[in-house]
């Protein structure tokens with residue numbers, strides 16, 4: 001019997017990443033699967049402490065606890081949940097293989113380019129040297145999604161959840177203008193009630209931390 005499930009995240013992050021911290025992938029998947037879960041936080045300032053490093057050796061979030069099992073890496077956590085819920089991944093061998101393939105493609109062919117592209121963009125270079133590489137990936141992904149509504153198995157899977165979360169990063173989403181199939185796909189996925197709940201819950205989680213911190217500062221005088 002799987003569970004109980006706990007999603008680990010930070011207690012607080014600055015405004016910028018709120019709504020985009022990768023615990024949202026786990027929240028979204030658990031919501032899609034209808035699996036109840038708790039959220040636990042590591043204090044942002046304690047992320048390099050031994051307790052958190054024992055769970056996430058890169059001092060990042062998220063991590064997932066499923067009963068006695070603890071694992072990190074959002075992709076690994078998603079695949080773990082997908083093994084537990086047909087809502088996330090069909091059991092038919094071909095459909096399952098397609099789902100696994102597109103989860104890894106999201107992580108290793110798209111996010112592997114989009115995150116460094118985004119990071120280089122932070123320093124506002126006149127030209128981002130990774131833009132051509134990223135556009136080549138978007139070109140190909142767009143060609144796939146111009147012919148179908150989902151990446152794998154002719155239905156929503158955890159691969160769509162992951163890919164939409166990769167594509168919705170605001171700076172990247174702006175680039176989707178010339179790719180109507182990609183923009184429509186992303187918008188469709190983000191319209192899912194499970195995503196909207198996961199996002200709102202994450203925003204509420206960090207807002208509660210603001211309130212708690214303000215209260216602690218007041219108490220300290």
Ligand SMILES: N[C@@H](CCC(=O)N[C@@H](CS)C(=O)NCC(=O)O)C(=O)O
Nearest residue numbers: 020021022059060061062073074075
């Ligand atoms: N490959 C990791 C990346 C995790 C990641 O980048 N987490 C961010 C939050 S979304 C984080 O913890 N950033 C703080 C840091 O890297 O120090 C995964 O997918 O779980």
